[in-house]
Amino acid sequence: MTLAKTAIMALGGTALLLTTACTSPEYAGTDPNRKAKEGALIGGFLGAISGAMVSDNNKKGAIVGAAIGAGVGAAIGNNLDKQEAELRQQLDGNVGITNTGDRLIVTMPQDILFATDSTYVQGGLRDDLQTVASSLNRYPDTRVQVVGHTDNTGSAQYNLDLSQRRAAAVANILIGGGVNSGRVQIIGRGEDMPIATNLSAEGRAQNRRVEIVILPN
Secondary structure (H helix, E strand, O other): OOHHHHHHHHHHHHHHHHHHHHOOHHHHOOOOOHHHHHHHHHHHHHHHHHHHHHOOOHHHHHHHHHHHHHHHHHHHHHHHHHHHHHHHHHOOOOOEEEEOOOOEEEEEEHHHHEOOOOOOEOHHHHHHHHHHHHHHHHOOOEEEEEEEEOOOOOOHHHHHHHHHHHHHHHHHHHHHOOOOHHHEEEEEEEOOOOOOOOOOHHHHHHHOEEEEEEEEO
């Protein structure tokens, strides 16, 4: 086994152990920069592999690739941490925010966004969407997916169409708030991606949602 391969294996093991530590419940609750650190670790590991693969000098390539990858990963994670913290302060408590480390997912229940069988965004939520638009304008180096979901009440085709139209309604408000339309992708998932059971009213309410997925470029 070459030295470069040994170094890469060691980096991989270290990244796995440290990422596990960073994402433990106790650690996550105390470190507001956890995603930046995870990004640096994962970016460093992937950069080391890429550097070793493309370099004539595998050992040097791994080291250089790790440094570059760690820097890029940390920058992405740091921006996501900052944007998450800002949105949590500014948005209504009914809006969910999930930071996966490589994206932010802002989830708005359709029951508070729309009246029954309507695609008109209710007035109270327009302010929250304008807040999200302002945040997207402050972090322009991202792309945005607006994804509509429904429960399984009614036909699958009707639900797919409704989810697309509701996603479009949310996307249009973001674009009206100054977000470049080229950054925004509208997606309707219909009833295909439930996050709870459709056998209860509570579960169906969770499944009716619009997600604004913020992805670093």
